[in-house]
Amino acid sequence: MTKFSIFSLARNALSHHERWPEQWRSPAPKPAYEVVVIGAGGHGLATAYYLAARHGITDVAVLEKGWLGGGNTGRNTTVIRSNYLWDESAALYEHALKLWEGLAQELNYNLMFSQRGVLNLIHNVHDLQEATRRVNANHLNAVDAELLTTGQVKAFCPILNTAPTTRYPILGGTLQRRGGNARHDAVAWGYARAADARGVDIIQNCEVTGIDVEGGRVTGVQTTQGAIAARKVAIVVAGHSSVLAAMAGFRLPIESHPLQALVSEPLKPVLHCVIMSNGVHVYVSQSDKGELVIGAGLDPPNSYSQRGGLHTIEDQMGALVELIPIVSRVRMMRSWGGIVDVCPDASPVIGKTPVENLYINGGWGTGGFKSTPGSGWVLAHTIATGEPHPLNAPFALDRFTSGRLIDEHGAAAVAH
Amino acid sequence: MLWIDCPWCGARPETEYRYGGEAHIARPDPAATDDAGWADYLFMRTNPKGVHAERWMHREGCRRWFNVLRSTVNNEVLAVYPMGAPRPDVPGGEAEGG
Numbered sequence: 001m002t003k004f005s006i007f008s009l010a011r012n013a014l015s016h017h018e019r020w021p022e023q024w025r026s027p028a029p030k031p032a033y034e035v036v037v038i039g040a041g042g043h044g045l046a047t048a049y050y051l052a053a054r055h056g057i058t059d060v061a062v063l064e065k066g067w068l069g070g071g072n073t074g075r076n077t078t079v080i081r082s083n084y085l086w087d088e089s090a091a092l093y094e095h096a097l098k099l100w101e102g103l104a105q106e107l108n109y110n111l112m113f114s115q116r117g118v119l120n121l122i123h124n125v126h127d128l129q130e131a132t133r134r135v136n137a138n139h140l141n142a143v144d145a146e147l148l149t150t151g152q153v154k155a156f157c158p159i160l161n162t163a164p165t166t167r168y169p170i171l172g173g174t175l176q177r178r179g180g181n182a183r184h185d186a187v188a189w190g191y192a193r194a195a196d197a198r199g200v201d202i203i204q205n206c207e208v209t210g211i212d213v214e215g216g217r218v219t220g221v222q223t224t225q226g227a228i229a230a231r232k233v234a235i236v237v238a239g240h241s242s243v244l245a246a247m248a249g250f251r252l253p254i255e256s257h258p259l260q261a262l263v264s265e266p267l268k269p270v271l272h273c274v275i276m277s278n279g280v281h282v283y284v285s286q287s288d289k290g291e292l293v294i295g296a297g298l299d300p301p302n303s304y305s306q307r308g309g310l311h312t313i314e315d316q317m318g319a320l321v322e323l324i325p326i327v328s329r330v331r332m333m334r335s336w337g338g339i340v341d342v343c344p345d346a347s348p349v350i351g352k353t354p355v356e357n358l359y360i361n362g363g364w365g366t367g368g369f370k371s372t373p374g375s376g377w378v379l380a381h382t383i384a385t386g387e388p389h390p391l392n393a394p395f396a397l398d399r400f401t402s403g404r405l406i407d408e409h410g411a412a413a414v415a416h
Numbered sequence: 417m418l419w420i421d422c423p424w425c426g427a428r429p430e431t432e433y434r435y436g437g438e439a440h441i442a443r444p445d446p447a448a449t450d451d452a453g454w455a456d457y458l459f460m461r462t463n464p465k466g467v468h469a470e471r472w473m474h475r476e477g478c479r480r481w482f483n484v485l486r487s488t489v490n491n492e493v494l495a496v497y498p499m500g501a502p503r504p505d506v507p508g509g510e511a512e513g514g
Contacts, residue, residue, distance in 0.1 A: 242463035253459035255437070256488070300435040301418070303488045304465045309417040311431050344459050401455040 001197035004108055023189065024196035029203050032229035033061045035383055036221055037236055038208050038244060040064030041073040042184070043361055043368065044236035045191035045202070046376020047383070049107075052198035054377070055384035060200045061230075063223060065207035069188030072238040072368065075338035077261050077283055077295035079274050080370040081118040081179035083145050085134050088394040088406045089347060090141035095391055096374025097178060103373055109190030111182045112288065116273050118179030119148075119157055121323070122172040123279040131174045138176075148173045159270055159324050167322045168280050181274065181285055187372055211248040217356040218248070232383055234359040239304065239339030241349075241362035250354045253400045254341045254363050257298040258308035262335035266290030270326065280319035292327065294320065298342065298366065308337045340365055345405040350379055351388045351396040359383055360397070420484060421496045425477040436471030438462060439483045440503060465489060469503050 002008065002021055012020055035051060037044045040062045051057040064070075080100055082093035104111045122128050131147065138145035153173040154162045162170045192202055203225065210222035211233065220229035235244045245252045271286040283295040296316035299308040313335055321328045343349060343363040348371075350361045361379045364371070378392035388396060399405055418430040438461050444453050462468070468488045473481045485495040485506055494506045 240465070242461070243465050251456070251460040251462070253455075253461065255461050255463050301430075301470065301486070301491075302438075302463060302468055303491055305489060305491050307491070309430055311417055311429075400459040401451045403451075 023193040027201045034059035035232045036230035037062045037234045039237040040068035042372035047379045048200045049191045049195040050380035058199035063206045064204045072338045076369040078181045083176045096371040099373035107190040107194045111186045113182040115180040117177045118274040120174045121277040146175045218358040232357045236361045241341045258337040259340045260308040260337045261295045264292040264330045282316040282319045346408040347406040350392040422474045432476040434473045434475040439469040439471045
């Protein structure tokens with residue numbers, strides 16, 4: 001693996017950056033692997049990396065129907081935080097956040113991880129009560145959280161309109177200073193590079209068209225590049241979990257929806273944190289290029305079309321202009337949609353499936369990016385040992401039969 | 417934005433409607449259903465990549481519920497039919513989902 005440092009940068013500058021080697025191989029698939037991971041997004045690549053790095057399992061293929069990091073990893077709004085209400089969620093997301101804090105060094109890759117703070121706004125009395133409860137719950141789980149007054153919100157983020165006469169008055173906020181952003185593509189690239197260096201085969205343009213099951217046990221996958229046998233298979237596909245599960249003959253408590261985002265023209269630095277508003281449903285941060293990166297809520301109808309309705313964007317932009325009046329004349333440059341798999345309790349499914357040796361990590365809904373390292377870490381543990389880690393055991397598929405849901409709808413600092 | 421033909425009010429934009437999720441999910445008999453049966457009824461969904469039978473309500477019009485067949489690949493509305501009626505046959509009705 002190329003070791004990146006100030007010296008390698010200087011050395012390559014002398015050759016006009018034309019001699020950087022490729023950072024991962026593009027091998028043809030072997031006939032069989034110990035583990036096949038379906039989906040080379042952040043979660044799938046992290047799974048492969050931790051299988052190799054923590055569990056010594058390197059006979060691993062990651063199959064990707066397009067290009068790596070080209071799905072939701074490349075489409076999300078890159079918010080990272082762990083201020084979830086329930087114990088199970090706080091433990092999982094906080095584990096991920098701790099991994100984020102050392103990840104660039106571990107992978108020797110600049111993830112542009114920036115702990116700039118995530119500010120959740122409070123607009124009414126109910127928000128205030130819910131936010132107070134959540135901050136207290138976060139403290140009990142050793143997750144950093146602060147409750148801010150209106151004045152403190154204004155001091156922390158001056159571009160917010162905190163006048164009491166606005167349509168969405170700001171009664172305060174919660175702040176997680178350790179939250180922030182990372183460069184989404186770099187996360188996929190960093191994990192891909194580190195996994196490849198440990199012997200993992202990343203096979204792009206290789207769509208899975210079938211999952212082979214014999215006697216209730218998975219034996220391999222059918223792909224557009226032929227059949228690949230595998231002792232263990234993991235479905236890590238963000239927007240198509242139900243389609244893959246159907247190939248293996250079971251159903252999931254998941255519906256797929258478009259989730260839209262958009263970016264503005266580049267501005268000078270005006271916003272140094274992430275703003276999230278549960279009540280009006282808009283999220284915004286500013287990228288290092290200067291673009292405002294804006295996300296919204298789901299389009300209600302199920303769809304795999306990667307397109308949403310303009311009215312969803314209209315709603316979110318109307319709210320954003322009320323909150324931050326200076327954006328009223330900012331031009332928006334691009335909007336796009338990704339398909340997110342949503343569970344009824346807005347928590348993911350990570351663990352075993354009804355098919356033996358077939359594992360799943362999906363149903364992350366609108367918030368999978370933040371948990372990329374933690375999700376890969378616990379799924380790798382589950383695959384390697386055959387049993388879930390205590391962190392992901394509560395997120396098993398059987399919670400929908402037992403009724404032990406982890407209901408983060410509205411509890412997790414956003415409305416899903 | 418979708419355009420949906422309300423059977424009573426005619427073609428109206430999606431913003432007038434409320435989406436009601438998958439159609440034709442029958443409530444099981446409580447006396448004869450175990451936990452797995454309830455989980456299937458309450459939580460499991462077909463979520464097909466293809467034709468989806470779903471419920472809509474004309475919230476800002478007649479406020480009546482009805483069913484729609486819609487492609488989840490390109491969002492084309494393929495059929496509109498009353499609640500309680502069987503699912504109509506449409507071409508391309510084979511779905512990839514579960």
